[in-house]
Amino acid sequence: MMRLYGSFRGTLVVASIAVLFTLLAPSIFQFFTIITLTQVIGLSILALSLALVWGFGGVLCFGQSAFFGIGAYAYSVAAVNIGGSTGAILIAMLAAATFATLLGYFVFYGKLSDVYLAVITLTVSLILYSLMRRTSGPEYKIGSALLGGFNGTGSPPLNVPGNSEAMLFPLQTFYVSMGALILAYVFAGWLVTTKFGRVCVSIRENELRTSLLGYDTRLYKLGIFAVSAGIAGLGGVFFCVGVTRVTPDVFSLGQSALAIIWVIVGGRGTLIGPILATFVLYFLTASLGSQQLMNTNLVLGGILVIFVLLVPSGVIPSIAKWFDLRRVKKFSKLKERRLKMRKHRSVG
Amino acid sequence: MSRREIVLETRNLSMHFGGVRAVENVNFELQEKELRCLIGPNGAGKSTFFKCLTGQLSPSSGDVVIRDIPMTGRESHDIAGLGVGIKTQVPNLFDGLSTKENLWLSARRWHDDKRANILTKETVERLELGEISRSVVGSLAHGQRQMVELGMVIVAEPWLVLLDEPAAGMTDDETQKTAELIKEINTTSALIVVEHDMNFIRAISDKVTLFHQGEILMEDTMDIISADPKAREIYLGHKS
Numbered sequence: 031m032m033r034l035y036g037s038f039r040g041t042l043v044v045a046s047i048a049v050l051f052t053l054l055a056p057s058i059f060q061f062f063t064i065i066t067l068t069q070v071i072g073l074s075i076l077a078l079s080l081a082l083v084w085g086f087g088g089v090l091c092f093g094q095s096a097f098f099g100i101g102a103y104a105y106s107v108a109a110v111n112i113g114g115s116t117g118a119i120l121i122a123m124l125a126a127a128t129f130a131t132l133l134g135y136f137v138f139y140g141k142l143s144d145v146y147l148a149v150i151t152l153t154v155s156l157i158l159y160s161l162m163r164r165t166s167g168p169e170y171k172i173g174s175a176l177l178g179g180f181n182g183t184g185s186p187p188l189n190v191p192g193n194s195e196a197m198l199f200p201l202q203t204f205y206v207s208m209g210a211l212i213l214a215y216v217f218a219g220w221l222v223t224t225k226f227g228r229v230c231v232s233i234r235e236n237e238l239r240t241s242l243l244g245y246d247t248r249l250y251k252l253g254i255f256a257v258s259a260g261i262a263g264l265g266g267v268f269f270c271v272g273v274t275r276v277t278p279d280v281f282s283l284g285q286s287a288l289a290i291i292w293v294i295v296g297g298r299g300t301l302i303g304p305i306l307a308t309f310v311l312y313f314l315t316a317s318l319g320s321q322q323l324m325n326t327n328l329v330l331g332g333i334l335v336i337f338v339l340l341v342p343s344g345v346i347p348s349i350a351k352w353f354d355l356r357r358v359k360k361f362s363k364l365k366e367r368r369l370k371m372r373k374h375r376s377v378g
Numbered sequence: 379m380s381r382r383e384i385v386l387e388t389r390n391l392s393m394h395f396g397g398v399r400a401v402e403n404v405n406f407e408l409q410e411k412e413l414r415c416l417i418g419p420n421g422a423g424k425s426t427f428f429k430c431l432t433g434q435l436s437p438s439s440g441d442v443v444i445r446d447i448p449m450t451g452r453e454s455h456d457i458a459g460l461g462v463g464i465k466t467q468v469p470n471l472f473d474g475l476s477t478k479e480n481l482w483l484s485a486r487r488w489h490d491d492k493r494a495n496i497l498t499k500e501t502v503e504r505l506e507l508g509e510i511s512r513s514v515v516g517s518l519a520h521g522q523r524q525m526v527e528l529g530m531v532i533v534a535e536p537w538l539v540l541l542d543e544p545a546a547g548m549t550d551d552e553t554q555k556t557a558e559l560i561k562e563i564n565t566t567s568a569l570i571v572v573e574h575d576m577n578f579i580r581a582i583s584d585k586v587t588l589f590h591q592g593e594i595l596m597e598d599t600m601d602i603i604s605a606d607p608k609a610r611e612i613y614l615g616h617k618s
Contacts, residue, residue: 244455
């Protein structure tokens with residue numbers, strides 16, 4: 031099998047490390063940190079979804095948070111109405127993916143350029159932000175779930191599948207969230223090694239050439255757009271479960287920009303980079319914010335500028351490149367030494 | 379002599395850009411396993427005609443018919459999806475991927491994983507791309523990139539091949555190798571080759587179509603065309 035970016039074995043190794051981290055986390059971190067981690071896991075699933083659609087599909091979706099927010103709202107509304115979390119999670123993913131399919135159909139089949147896609151997705155996210163802020167009256171409800179306008183709506187906790195009365199404790203919720211993150215990561219890692227994923231990579235590299243090979247690039251772009259939206263929706267679920275409510279802020283410009291920063295810092299063309307970047311940047315800004323040393327947005331902006339200018343490929347790809355260069359240097363030194371030895375022998 | 383099946387046909391094909399008539403009422407036929415070269419001075423309309431055939435441009439009027447299927451204005455992937463191999467004027471590759479990966483993506487469009495791997499390996503050997511098989515194509519020389527793109531065309535085993543300037547920027551050795559390769563492809567496929575290099579055209583083609591100001595001026599062998607006073611004046615730039 032051809033390599034064509036990343037191997038599934040590497041994905042499984044990373045997933046195994048994540049499983050180990052999940053098991054050890056409760057003995058390393060305090061209870062409050064575990065609760066916070068559940069929110070960050072939701073955000074890191076959002077970063078993973080953008081890493082997939084942008085890093086591998088080449089589709090810069092500036093409004094990925096729209097699907098994240100749709101997932102969060104759909105879960106909250108469905109869980110209240112159904113009375114259980116398992117079906118609500120599936121509804122949340124499906125709602126985000128369906129919305130993306132409809133939006134993507136008009137964008138990709140309308141032959142809009144990538145720049146327009148970025149603008150349109152951001153605009154959609156901001157429209158949803160504005161829309162949800164105006165739903166504060168009692169008339170704005172779906173079933174028995176009030177949308178709550180600016181203050182948002184409560185997100186029911188997760189429960190044991192099939193038993194809506196048996197709510198999960200925060201530690202159990204953390205385990206389930208980590209499980210979801212690991213599954214989403216493994217799924218995305220597997221997807222990019224399939225024919226579908228490889229064609230998406232080829233579209234990122236050169237869309238015209240991919241089309242000239244006979245692939246319907248619109249269909250592939252729509253496919254990866256919808257899948258990534260479904261994953262973002264899953265992220266929204268765990269984020270709102272961690273926070274215990276969802277507000278229109280999930281659709282805000284800040285939320286959209288954060289996802290882009292996580293992917294830029296972690297590195298495009300890698301799935302684990304943006305996930306790690308989410309964790310690191312979240313705790314970095316949280317600690318700076320709590321000490322009130324400086325404005326966290328200023329720090330994030332600075333990090334973005336530094337990465338765009340100095341480390342444009344992101345942390346993980348840069349580290350990988352550095353190891354590659356070291357290996358090549360080592361190999362060429364070895365070759366040189368052998369040549370010298372051969373010369374010595376022939377002179378002798 | 380029995381007449382072979384017509385595999386590609388254009389009927390009154392025209393392509394206008396505002397007031398500019400890049401292609402005007404072109405009626406063209408290509409038979410099964412025929413190799414046709416398209417020649418003409420710069421701005422004659424060859425490349426625009428080529429882009430209409432490959433779906434990169436949607437013609438202003440007229441029809442493109444491939445194996446009796448109307449393909450006018452269809453997308454590039456629809457045309458390639460009929461089993462047509464296309465190479466564009468400027469090497470059009472996946473620059474961030476290796477030579478092998480480029481070839482594999484083309485083969486995988488038509489075959490399963492196993493067969494795609496075998497075809498990729500065979501094409502690497504056939505085109506002597508072994509040394510650069512693992513190199514990222516963005517780092518290759520122009521001639522090598524041309525060869526990789528040719529490889530991407532043939533690895534898919536197309537029945538109709540459309541090549542826009544396949545020998546441009548190649549060394550003499552590479553040009554000769556390309557000519558031999560095109561002749562080899564022609565044993566199983568029909569070809570349209572847009573080219574400027576006269577010696578290259580002589581080496582590969584029996585029939586040549588001369589374009590001038592968006593129209594077909596002549597269709598004949600290269601020897602007859604190069605002996606024609608009007609063709610010489612238009613194409614070679616001097617009067618006989």
